Amino acid sequence: MKLSEIKQLLDNEFKARNSILELCYEKPDPLFIAQRYQDESIALICALFAYGNAHQIIRFLESLEFDLLDESEERIRKRLASHYYRFQKSEDVIAIFIALKRLRDRESLENIFYQGYQKENNLLDGLWALIQAIRASYPHESYGYNFLVGKTPEKRSAAGTYKRYLMYLRWMVRKDSLDMGLWSKVAKKDLLMPLDTHSFTVSRKIGLLQRKSCDMKASIELTERLRTFDPNDPIKYDFALYRLGQEKLL
Template sequence: MSLQTIQKLLDKEVQNRNKLYELSYEKPDPLLVASKYKDETIALICALFAYGNAGQIVKFLDTLDFSLLESSEKKIKKELSSAYYRFQKSEDVIALFIALKRLKEIGSIEDIFYEGYKKEQNILDGLWNFITVLKKSYSHQTYGYRFLTGTIPKKVENSGTYKRYMMFLRWMVRKDSLDMGLWSKIDKKDLLMPLDTHTFKMSHKLGLLKRKSYDMKAVIELTETFKKWDKEDPIKYDFALYRLGQEKIEI
């Protein structure tokens, strides 16, 4: 199958998937929960816990009381004392809520990302700035918390995919029937592919990606492939590609 044929099929898939009914408890996705609130901080929490089984992710997110972000730190510690999800113990969930509560008092998540991004319109520079500010807002050192919030790599090209952050940015920057488009300062043409195992496998299967390693180099390569199809909005293919892989659909 030629790349031109694959592009036509994926363009059609993007159009068909860009429907609200793609987000439901029958077809779970963390965006289902994030969409209920239309809030950047709640959306980030939903994105950072988006690893593992999609149904279990949504089930966990539905147990969280996001109004705690407006409560005292003492109340956050009390109310989340039994909250946990996979690698995150209650202390890690509490730490994230407190850190994000403190950030809200400093400024918006968008502005923190933009501060790093604006120099060279580089999404990763924006991410490194955000992670730096997040860590400073509340110091908490555990494996579960580091896994949840991420760290700044020594060598970007050898780093992981930062899929959960890239997905969050897609939700915030793009605007369609699925993505919320709550931000205005970052250009969607600069977004990077939120590469997960489903999109990674599908991209190889369709001949869109040559790199065998699941890392940032693969993210950039796949993004560049999609830029050849749509340089202004390359990441529009993410959700459709993800669903095709998740549902094991042949095209």
């Protein structure tokens, strides 16, 4: 496909998908749950558990009592003692709730992110600051928790996709019929493409992406290509690319 044809395809898909009707039980997406609460901490929990079967993600998120983020740590431990999801045991679910409770009691996630981001308007610096703050607020080590929360890479060039975090940042920074736009300090032009299997495969198939590895370098490459379509809002095409792959429309 020519670049002009790709742009037309994605522009059409963006317009068609930019509707709250895209978020429903028939088309499960973790944003469907996050939208109900309009809260940065709840949205982050929804994003971090966004892996695996979409219907199972929704069922798990609906089983959580998000008001526990404003309750005592003792109550969090008691109420979440039987909750688990795939790689995460109950102690991992408890850990992320307590970590975010402690952070929200003293600082917003946006301000924590901004402390890293503001130096060079670099999204990854903000992301590393956020991950480090989460891990420091409630030190906990396990395979499930490390998978859920992630760690900062020793070298930026060795970073994975951080797909769930980049998706979360899209929700927080962009504002339209889907994304919530709860943050005001980060520019949407600086967002990076959240790459999952669907968006990676579709992007390679239509010629937007040459890199064969689904990693941060691929995310940056795809973002740069999408900036030629819309330099001020390149990630607006994320949901369209995802749905094109998920619904097997190409």
